[in-house]
Amino acid sequence: MSSKNIEIAECASACALPSHVDLSADSFPVKRTQKQWRERLSALAYSVTREQGTERPFSNAYHDNKAIGIYNCVGCETPLFLSVDKFDSGTGWPSFSRPIDSRTLGEKRDVSYGMQRIEVHCKVCGAHQGHVFQDGPSDRGGLRYCINSASLLFEPLNDLDEVRAKVVAWYAPK
Numbered sequence: 806m807s808s809k810n811i812e813i814a815e816c817a818s819a820c821a822l823p824s825h826v827d828l829s830a831d832s833f834p835v836k837r838t839q840k841q842w843r844e845r846l847s848a849l850a851y852s853v854t855r856e857q858g859t860e861r862p863f864s865n866a867y868h869d870n871k872a873i874g875i876y877n878c879v880g881c882e883t884p885l886f887l888s889v890d891k892f893d894s895g896t897g898w899p900s901f902s903r904p905i906d907s908r909t910l911g912e913k914r915d916v917s918y919g920m921q922r923i924e925v926h927c928k929v930c931g932a933h934q935g936h937v938f939q940d941g942p943s944d945r946g947g948l949r950y951c952i953n954s955a956s957l958l959f960e961p962l963n964d965l966d967e968v969r970a971k972v973v974a975w976y977a978p979k
Contacts, residue, residue: 835881835930842880850879853955854932857917857924862897865954870899874961875971880932882958883909884975886950887968892942898935899952902945905972912937925950932956 837845842855852858862868867876876886876899886901894900904910908928915924915936922936934956941949962968 833927833929833931837930846879847955850955853953854880854934857933858953859935860898860953860955865898867899867954867957867959868897869893870959872959872961873964873968874959875905875968876901876952876957876959878927878930878932878934879956879958880927881930883927883929884972885909885927885934885957886952887972889965889968890945892945894941894949894951896951899954899957900941901950901952902941902948904950910934925952927956 839855843851846854849858849860853860870888870891872888874888875884876888876891877884884905886899887905890901890903892900892902910925911928912923912925915922922938925934925937926932927934933953935950935952938949938951939947941947960971962971
């Protein structure tokens with residue numbers, strides 16, 4: 806991992822969250838009605854983010870995306886993952902070794918379908934993102950965030966300096 810990658814993550818975790826993102830309450834800062842969510846999201850994105858669905862592996866938008874950029878939440882555009890932290894897990898879904906800022910992702914135990922997993926969701930709007938597993942690359946911390954493409958909006962950028970500037974701008978006071 807390059808020093809620039811570490812710098813971006815350290816910058817994000819050291820910054821205060823933006824004033825429009827108050828995560829101190831037990832509710833999500835971005836709220837919409839079910840009708841508003843349906844109007845905003847595609848049918849697949851609605852199923853994944855609002856109904857905890859899962860898209861099909863290998864046939865989704867970002868599982869093999871190699872471009873530089875930021876993966877934002879489809880529900881509220883909160884920056885969640887960096888392309889530099891993405892890796893090929895062989896599962897058919899985008900996999901990341903870590904989020905940009907762990908404060909923007911919530912976790913809860915998921916025992917659906919007879920499995921025991923940890924579900925991850927955007928703490929800003931509540932959008933289901935996917936699951937986190939402890940089988941990621943050991944040299945990157947050992948975690949694998951297995952995320953649905955339908956829960957993300959990829960923002961392509963030219964280089965890591967542009968990525969850093971976008972992340973810093975999101976944290977800047979509004």
